[in-house]
Amino acid sequence: MKILISNDDGFQAPGIVALHAALQDLAEVEVVAPEHNNSAKSNALTLNAPLYVNTAPNGFRYINGTPADCMHIALTGLLGYRPDLVVSGINNGANMGDDTIYSGTVGAAMEGFLFGVPAIAFSQVDKGWGHLEDAAQKVREIVGEMIAQQLVGATPWLLNVNIPNRPLAELKPVRLCRLGRRHAAERVITQDSPRGETMYWIGNAGLAKDDAEGTDFHATAQGHVAMTPLKVDLTDHDNLGYWVETAARLGGGLAPQADHDPDAGIVRAPA
Numbered sequence: 237m238k239i240l241i242s243n244d245d246g247f248q249a250p251g252i253v254a255l256h257a258a259l260q261d262l263a264e265v266e267v268v269a270p271e272h273n274n275s276a277k278s279n280a281l282t283l284n285a286p287l288y289v290n291t292a293p294n295g296f297r298y299i300n301g302t303p304a305d306c307m308h309i310a311l312t313g314l315l316g317y318r319p320d321l322v323v324s325g326i327n328n329g330a331n332m333g334d335d336t337i338y339s340g341t342v343g344a345a346m347e348g349f350l351f352g353v354p355a356i357a358f359s360q361v362d363k364g365w366g367h368l369e370d371a372a373q374k375v376r377e378i379v380g381e382m383i384a385q386q387l388v389g390a391t392p393w394l395l396n397v398n399i400p401n402r403p404l405a406e407l408k409p410v411r412l413c414r415l416g417r418r419h420a421a422e423r424v425i426t427q428d429s430p431r432g433e434t435m436y437w438i439g440n441a442g443l444a445k446d447d448a449e450g451t452d453f454h455a456t457a458q459g460h461v462a463m464t465p466l467k468v469d470l471t472d473h474d475n476l477g478y479w480v481e482t483a484a485r486l487g488g489g490l491a492p493q494a495d496h497d498p499d500a501g502i503v504r505a506p507a
Contacts (some may be wrong), residue, residue: 237263237383240319240348242306243327244274244340247298250365251326255358256296258372259323262380266319267296268310270303270340276438277302277340279347289314303344311351321388322348323379325358326371332361332398332452333416336466342396346468349394354387356394361456362401370404374461378410394466400456411460416451 239259243252247269259265271290282301287309291297297314299306307322324344331339341357348355356379360371378397382388396415400407422439429435447453452462472479 237321237388238317238319239263239265239321239323239379240307240310240315240353241265241267242269242303242310242322242324242344244270244277244303244324244344245328246270246273247292247296249273249328250368251328251360252296254368254372255323255326255375258376259379262376262383263320266310266315268306268314269296269298270306271298271300274302274340276338277304277343278338279304279343281305281308303340304347307344307347307351311348311353319348319353321379321382322353322355323358323375324348324355326368326375326399327357327359328365329359329363330361330398330456331357331359331396332456332462336396336415336464342466345396346394346466349392350468352392354389354391354393357396359396359398360401361398364401366401367403370402370407371399373404374399374407378461394468396452396464396466398452398456398462400459400461402459406459408458408460410463411455413452413455413462413464414450415464416447416453 239262241252241256241259243249245251247267252267252269256265256267280302282305287299287301287305289297289299289309299309303324311318322345324341327339327341331341336342339357341359345355345357358371358375360366360368424439425437427435427437447457452464455462
């Protein structure tokens, strides 16, 4: 069994060190991670600059790029073999709801999934690494059980897991969840630079908007480890029929009659 580890907090982050220590006797484990913090880099690949691979004294390899860069390089030549599992994390803070779109932790796992390797992204709910060793032990339990149940095989899957910052004995069982939703991000932060120019900082993530029972927000608030299966297909399958009609109209073709809003100038989706 071979496990490839990465993250988005950088190869020196406490989370990846704890993750490696927890998994190293379950399988042959290698780390290929970013040199620096790459939070919110999602699936970004570096195409306009060279990338370099270096090896730290502890054997971790690190790259001056994004989490997806690390997985891409590892899986297209650096390793020389195909891992059985990709594990990303442990992230310093939650990746729930809309966070998964931006998350570099999820981005690293997704890159493994895109190459046909089963992959899991692990995050702690609160920042600050509180009860990190307990979270790492929970990761070990989950991965160990998956290996024992032969869930790590040729069929790829992608999971997002968030672990509350609690002692191991206080963590409630894994609960399968859907992603919740957040409110829009807070207002951008502006500052004056020493040269009198305006600097802009992205505002904090919005508070939970949909944290109803069944969501990852609700599960972790109750002390459960939240597990959400993810997919890459962004197609709006539920509304394909509506868009077939609309596309025909936009293209000058004929389509079945639909409600039309003359003020907006667009076709409204059927109720």
